[in-house]
Amino acid sequence: MSRFFDFIENNFVSISSFDKIQWMDIVEILLIAVFVYQFMLWIRNTRAYSLLKGILIVVLFIFIAYFLQMNTILWLVYNAGGYAITAVLIIFQPELRKALEELGHKKIVSSIIPFDSSKNENEGRYSDRTVNEIVRATFEMAEVKTGALIVIEEETVLNEFIRTGIALDSLISSQLLINIFEHNTPLHDGAVIVRGDRIIAATCYLPLSDNLSLNKNLGTRHRAGVGISEVSDSLTIIVSEETGRVSVARNGKLQVGLTKEELKDVLVEEQNKNNQEKQKHKSKLKLWKGLVKNEKKHD
Template structure:
């Protein structure tokens, strides 16, 4: 069938067909993102490229070997990734296959929030000083370079362990990038504002300082009082309850807005707290 005989309906059908194929491929890539299947996909691409080059360059023996690998490789893939394939078919049957990307993002967001809340609550109760800065749009690479690189998953246990007194990494700030602990024992710039309350120590000044020059969100746990604070845009939110802290963290990091915020929660670091 030549293009000359195509009707408008045929063109529309072809366009929709192509868009659907691209959408399916995109969603499948989202499904395997972050799993070991990604490495398998890279391996398949390498094998296909090697087969094409062997044909062009006349490497017959290599081409024959790759053909055998391709012939039996699909059976091997089915055997090796049988659990993943079964889970994908189950999700397809429940209608959740193409929503997995959003579900995964929500689960990861909740995991990070819960890890930060759990670690902060533990350290606040025991008055363990802590300083945790979360990178957003403005990069914190200059400050990460001043510390010890970790590049590890965010977990409450690791965060608590870092700030235990007299350990090698407890002095300084932890910097988080996306879903990783990028570095510990980092140096942050101290705020030189004359309006900061005299009650506040070095950790709070560093938290305010980094928030004045970047859009990062920084958590502070006071070693003296166990109070929990949060800084953003040069402002300090002091003496938060765990519920207030969690709500603000969700709002500032992931734009999760809550209908009800505590009425006592106000951004103001210029007012000295009395009593």
């Protein structure tokens, strides 16, 4: 903690020297600003937000104690600061893990250096037939208030969650989906995960969202749907067992009360976006491989 106080003293003394600012300093400030902005967007709807406000109050109090030379308080901070930081890291390990996962989903590196996908070229794509079968099954279940949770895998591979369920690997059909979620059947509890045109697994367990902005009346099924969309780029369709309303979760957001046409539009939009991204990825991959080959020839 002594380094912390030295940092405060050295930097607050020299911060007025604006004439020495170089272009790299401006880049650093912009990067820090972007990081802080993204961090605040992520943390605002989690339980860590309350802790952050408490930490900011404590830091402000430490600044006051430092400038007023309250030596006893500074001694306590100096000796307990390291333990406090370790305790915060342990308590909020799930939130920190989620933040790193979300950073990975930004695709910062892959947008510059494309990688060969671990999936088959057509494995992650779903056809127009699959869109129609999912929409038909969803609204037939909604009509009779049969609860359902259908996760459509996108770029992020969901093997971690597939392993928690029962493997099926069956061609998707509306009747199969309805039978899976029928009451008192062995597979009705949990989520179905769809990859391309196939149902990969059923009765899968999903992480529950702890987003504080979600409606308190939402049940476990909706929180699971939002939860999987927070840790992956998947699209999740939820049918409420109580109301029969159809909802869609993606990117940590929940759309409630979709009509049949709206759900089809969402699926087609996602389908088109995936096809465009795959074409862009293939173009980048060809260009990158061509550059690598040219480098080898010159060597």
